[in-house]
Amino acid sequence: MMTQRTQTSSCTLRYKQRFVTSCRPLVTLSSAAPGKTTLGFVGMGILGVPMTLNLLKAGYEVVVYNRNIQKTDPVVAAGAQVATTPRECAQRAQYIFATLSDPQAAISVANGPDGIASGISAGKGYIDISTVDAETSNIIATAIKSTGASFLEAPVSGSKAPAEQGKLIFLTAGDEELFKAVEGPLDVMGKAKYYLGGVGSGANMKLVVNMLNGSMMAALAEAMALADKSGLSQADLLEVLSLGAMANPMFALKGPAVVERSYPPAFPLKHQQKDLRLALALGDSLGQPLPVAAAANEAYKMAKAKGQANSDMAAVYEATQH
Ligand SMILES: NC(=O)C1=CN([C@@H]2O[C@H](COP(=O)(O)OP(=O)(O)OC[C@H]3O[C@@H](n4cnc5c(N)ncnc54)[C@H](OP(=O)(O)O)[C@@H]3O)[C@@H](O)[C@H]2O)C=CC1
């Protein structure tokens, strides 16, 4: 049986006091329950498909939209219905989730012609799971809330396997009543959920986490390149790391891909580079020096230039090879 451990951070309580009045919705939201609530899901990518499959398995009705309609096939086979535009998805569902590539895609789906904002209305909610910056999230929140609907940003920590296993970690912010209304679906898709406060807090937390993720992977790639150049076995290096204080699940997962130089995408390299780019912009805006992340970003840019954009992020190793 799927494990659904749920925790709410202690900072939730701190922020609750601060945002409870500013985020009061115009219309009371009802709790999303299987068999009673139609959910929408936009973006049938690496994350969107397994997340939707888990919602269907839990008994929710789900209406999906994807720009390339063929990518809806696996969820349609499991019982999902298809909308022809994000607007239709928002009209047919009460709570609409989306997981899209980047800020441009997220704004286009939410605010563009036939976008979510043109179909959503009071009593409904939009939950954007895409990893974007706080500015993008605020642009989307403004458009959604101008319709009377509610908005929650909910980027996730976790990759393809946690999405399949319902073990993602939600980093949410925005309308707290919407967070409460969609606790059921969030618990189906994740093992933990945090409500972090006003719009932007979830986006910033995700960027901080992924800045570290990207820097760690780039550092591992360099260590593995140096080991190899020194005539050492990369597999031996991974074993040594696994036994000491630097052991971590990410090295254990991505290290073998580097040894094999085989990078089937779980977290596409282009998305990791986008996250570093957005984290660096956040650092710039706050006057926070980020020299390690800046160097890591260059490594991902080099790997992209070597044709690895759609490979897994572990392909940053290719930037070390000349
Ligand atoms: N994969 C992972 O491990 C994780 C990813 N994330 C984040 O989640 C988000 C989604 O990731 P992932 O599922 O891997 O990404 P994918 O690249 O697999 O999927 C991206 C989705 O965005 C859609 N899309 C892109 N541009 C547009 C557009 N202009 N209009 C409409 N739809 C568009 C794609 O549609 P189409 O199929 O038509 O191209 C596709 O459905 C990203 O922000 C990523 O950074 C966060 C945590 C983990």
Ligand SMILES: O=CC(=O)O
């Ligand atoms: O965003 C990627 C992840 O693994 O988390």
